[in-house]
Amino acid sequence: MSTRRNEVHILFVGYSRPDSNDSTAMRANCTCTLIKTRNGRNIIVDTLTAWDGERLTEVLRNLHGLQPEDIHVVVCTHGHSDHTGCNYLFRAAQWHIVGACVSNRDKYLDCALTRGESEPFQLCGDDVTVVRTPGHTLSCVSVLVRDTAHEGVVGICGDLFERVEDIADPTIWLEAGSENASSQRRQRLRLAELCDYIVPGHGQGFAVTSQMREKLRQQLNACNSGEHLEDVFM
Structure with missing residues (x-):
């Protein structure tokens, strides 16, 4: 059944932390999100690890009345295994x-998306689009959902943002790995300016404030001018 406005549902909140039993490893799984559009399309963004299929299927069925074949599009913000593991469930989807x-x-x-151009890839007209946001990996994308039920414009950003704390402490996203930190800083500010609410790759969603945007702008300007990070972030 279609809805009057687009809905964004976080199915699982992601995490990333050191492995307490192995100093050479970490534990991580992504935030997994369901978009239910007002036109009746169901889009899943980031599909956990390959070991999470049963619990993902269960949540879709029990909380949203959906089977894997009811998902129309699968979007993985990048190709790391904790974001792509359950793609195999959604073989009826139009696109992966x-x-x-x-x-x-x-x-x-x-x-345009695959050629690296700036034009967004439309999943449901202008309501739901995929845009390139290179940084964490050079092929990273984010999903923009407009006219949502509560949050305004929602950006599902994958590891562009690890979690809300990395706005005040950018060492969090830098230590998580970035193939192009300069690009990631630009894209972080760009998405914060476009969005009212952000779903990060490994944490709870958060409302974007003017103070957050200003902090991201200061960080970008400081790096562009060659200032030392510690002079800006302390």
Whole structure:
């Protein structure tokens, strides 16, 4: 059944932390999100690890009345295994989007998104679009959901933001790994300016405040001017 406005539901809140039993390892799983559009399309963003299929299927069924075949599009914000593991459940989906790659079975789409152009990839007109946000990986994407039931414009950003705390403490996202930190800083500010609410890759969703935007702007400007990070973040 279609809804009057678009809905964003966080199915599982992600995490990332050191492994207490192994100093050479960490524990991580992604935040997994369901979009239910007012036109009746169901989109899942970031699908956990390959060991999470049973609990993901259970939550979709018990909380939202959906079976895997009811998912129309799968989006993985990037190709790391904790964001792509349950893609196999959704074989009825029109598209599987992994980073900037758009495919169905052995068919790979040639479009602005895959060519690295700025034009967004529309999943439901302008209501739900995929945009490139390179940084954590060079092929990272984010999903923008407009006209939502409560939060305004929602950005499901994957590891562009690890969690809300990395706005005040950017060492969190830097230590999580970034293939292009300069690009990631630009994209973090860009998405914060576009969105009212952000779903990060490994934490709770959060409302974006003017203070957060200003902090991100200061960080970007400081790095562009060559200032030392510790002079800005302390």
